[in-house]
Amino acid sequence: MSKQLTKTQQKILEFLAESKAKGFMPTLAEIAKQFGYRNRSTVQQHLQAIERKGYIKRNAKLSRGIELLLEDKFFIPRPILGEVAAGNPLTIYPDAIDTIELPTIARMPRDSFLLRVKGDSLKDAYIFSGDVVIVNPNLEPANGKIVVAILDDAAVVKRFFKKSKSIELHSENPEYEPIVIKKSYENFKLVGIVVGIYRSMETKAG
Numbered sequence: 001m002s003k004q005l006t007k008t009q010q011k012i013l014e015f016l017a018e019s020k021a022k023g024f025m026p027t028l029a030e031i032a033k034q035f036g037y038r039n040r041s042t043v044q045q046h047l048q049a050i051e052r053k054g055y056i057k058r059n060a061k062l063s064r065g066i067e068l069l070l071e072d073k074f075f076i077p078r079p080i081l082g083e084v085a086a087g088n089p090l091t092i093y094p095d096a097i098d099t100i101e102l103p104t105i106a107r108m109p110r111d112s113f114l115l116r117v118k119g120d121s122l123k124d125a126y127i128f129s130g131d132v133v134i135v136n137p138n139l140e141p142a143n144g145k146i147v148v149a150i151l152d153d154a155a156v157v158k159r160f161f162k163k164s165k166s167i168e169l170h171s172e173n174p175e176y177e178p179i180v181i182k183k184s185y186e187n188f189k190l191v192g193i194v195v196g197i198y199r200s201m202e203t204k205a206g
Contacts (some may be wrong), residue, residue, distance in 0.1 A: 009050050025064040084115040084155040112136045121171035134196035146194040152187045
């Protein structure tokens with residue numbers, strides 16, 4: 001797509017893509033409710049702009065007559081908020097450091113965000129340096145899940161295990177020892193659960 005969407009248009013388009021993945025397209029009223037618009041004409045204006053830019057096609061005769069163009073080949077720009085270490089801890093940044101074009105088939109749960117992996121400690125879990133992980137902050141961690149955590153102001157991605165008096169963060173690479181943290185340690189915080197991985201064709205494992 002050659003024409004850039006505004007942030008509002010992008011959010012509406014993401015909502016349309018998520019609705020499409022669930023098997024239905026939303027009505028104007030449903031879009032208005034989702035984004036807190038009192039007037040459907042505001043939704044109409046946004047949809048008209050999105051249609052002019054070539055992302056959708058609308059049928060005014062149908063209440064759910066919105067068609068996504070390109071469908072699975074359709075990409076949406078998403079911000080990458082920082083780097084997360086699969087190895088030694090790295091700094092996580094408060095602002096986006098990059099963007100990536102994710103296809104609509106790469107589902108992004110509500111409130112989730114993207115981080116780029118750096119390091120090889122999860123290579124046996126098929127997570128490689130340069131991969132982008134989708135992190136959901138709304139899930140409770142369970143033993144064996146891959147999590148993103150802040151340890152001493154740096155971000156790490158590891159497999160999580162909760163013990164009686166400690167938390168262990170395990171790598172998937174025999175060259176790395178587990179990180180063992182006391183439950184009372186104040187400089188440790190779980191950020192979220194890794195629920196997806198995206199790797200571009202140009203990214204090389206290693």
